[in-house]
Amino acid sequence: MESKNVGVLGGGAWGTGLAQALARGGHTVQMWALEPEVKESVNKEHENKRYLPGYKLSENLTVSNDIIEVATGKEFLIIASPSLFLASTIRKITAVPNIADGTTVIASLTKGFVPSADGPKLILETIENVLPGIYKGNTVYVAGPSHAEEVAMGKLTGLIAASENPKNSIKVRELLRVPGLMVYSSLDVIGVQICAAAKNVIAVVYGALDAVSEHSQTFGDNAESLLMAAGLNEIQTLGMAMGATHPETFTSISGVGDLDVTCKSKYGRNRRFGQDIIKSDILSKFSNLDDLIENIGKVGYLPEGAVACKYVHEICERKNIKLTICDGLYRILNKEIRPLDFLDELLIQGKVHA
Structure with a gap:
């Protein structure tokens, strides 16, 4: 499998678990975390002691506290920010060249709803309303029965990659097809998000x-x-x-x-x-x-x-x-x-x- 350059925005348990699966599968993964102690423990001790303690992480996984650095030049960018901070996180990266021109494939792991003046919005709608227009209908939602701890350990886990754009769904499915993960495609973006x-x-x-x-x-x-x-x-x-x-x-x-x-x-x-x-x-x-x-x-x-x-x-x-x-x-x-x-x-x- 060809190694990809992947960014993960969010250093919580689920973001770390999936980043570890990708790194273990041979991809080069850089994760953005807000907390300096997460950067310190992952880069020096290969463990996220704050959010996923007790799980050894691959040397292919590094952390930066600079969100622009993590978003720049990546073939894939995976959003793992909590829903409460989702829109503000995305706004920070919209001027990054590979985001501005739409060359980076963007997927999200975030679960829940985002409040707005005209009612709660789903995750991908929120992301696409902030991203450049080229991403409309082209982002991917990843979900499934997947506790971070088991994903980090490499225990068998099934996921679904849902997108209105079938090509992007397949791209993310293939990216995630690493040891321990079985990934399927879906066009039912709303249904998968509601389930999650x-x-x-x-x-x-x-x-x-x-x-x-x-x-x-x-x-x-x-x-x-x-x-x-x-x-x-x-x-x-x-x-x-x-x-x-x-x-x-x-x-x-x-x-x-x-x-x-x-x-x-x-x-x-x-x-x-x-x-x-x-x-x-x-x-x-x-x-x-x-x-x-x-x-x-x-x-x-x-x-x-x-x-x-x-x-x-x-x-x-x-x-x-x-x-x-x-x-x-x-x-x-x-x-x-x-x-x-x-x-x-x-x-x-x-x-x-x-």
Whole structure:
């Protein structure tokens, strides 16, 4: 396989995990990280001690704190910035020559929604609205059941590269075809993005139910499977309302596959947040959902589902659709209903639709 020159914008766990997979596969990878300590630990000790501690990284992977340096001259640029900072990150690189003329293929790993005056936007729409016009319809979205820890270790992982431009989807698919990764192409850009964002909402509720099930005479594995099936239905309902083009997206690895691993994996931060809602009353630190989002650093890790929940709620109101599980989490985080009362309402009173 021909070695490519790749930039990764974002030195968090997922950005580092995928950068490591590419570097291990023989590509030359430079990653931009905001934090000087990430640069120091990766370049000198080949470990991201802040965001992915305990995983040895390839010497083909280096870090810079200069975003322009990382974006310049790259054949591929992968965006791994959190959704809250996505637009501001992209604005910093638009004048880089290979970005300005559209020669660099751009893909994104970022999950979630981005707020705007006329409602929440998806990731690629946000990126393409900031990038030069040549990128319209040409960026690529990468998602699938893929915890950073296992990707960094080289454990087998399936991903989907979705783009309106089939050639760019194939280019990114081939770039990512390194040991440990199996990558597939998709044209359903909206469906894949909705799956990646909304599954985190379902996983928070799943985590809460999982914590309750440990000592419950009512809830167990059967109830958790019921919740997951109902959650998948809600993700598909949302996706089709948003303009997803392929129903099979939701039964693929980007749909049921990503939902399953996010709900069940020991690495899942959203599952953990749901568990912490029950076990440690973590919501007592916050007055409502907006307070939680504004002070999300107090959680100690990033539960993306809590942020996505707000935007799913807004989309549902705008499109007049009802998603019982997603709405329930919104009410829980907004202190409108107690978690145990919601689970009782959902599963015992039969309001779940599976």
